[in-house]
Amino acid sequence: MQLARVIGRVVCTAKNETLQGLKLLLIQPLTPEGKPVGKPLVAVDSVGAGAGELVFWCRGREASFPFLPREVPTDCTIIGIVDDVTVSQRQ
Numbered sequence: 001m002q003l004a005r006v007i008g009r010v011v012c013t014a015k016n017e018t019l020q021g022l023k024l025l026l027i028q029p030l031t032p033e034g035k036p037v038g039k040p041l042v043a044v045d046s047v048g049a050g051a052g053e054l055v056f057w058c059r060g061r062e063a064s065f066p067f068l069p070r071e072v073p074t075d076c077t078i079i080g081i082v083d084d085v086t087v088s089q090r091q
Helices: 063-069
Strands: 001-012 023-030 040-043 053-061 074-082
Touching: 001 040, 023 053, 023 063, 023 074, 063 074
Parallel strands: 040 074
Antiparallel strands: 001 023, 001 053, 023 040, 053 074
């Protein structure tokens, strides 16, 4: 799981029928300190996240697990909304 910030929405007029009713969001991956890293990604929202929220997400086969038994063709899914992040200093 990784951190990201929701930076936008994706609207598709034509998409796979198994994605009907699911929200697609644009997320910017972040470091644990909150700095942007990598390119933005399109993620299927499984938790009702909104613009500007800090979320955690997963990729790969596990990204479809929140929708079981429904088979959703995704490899990037928002799986939680983050309330707080505490980064301890290493010594």
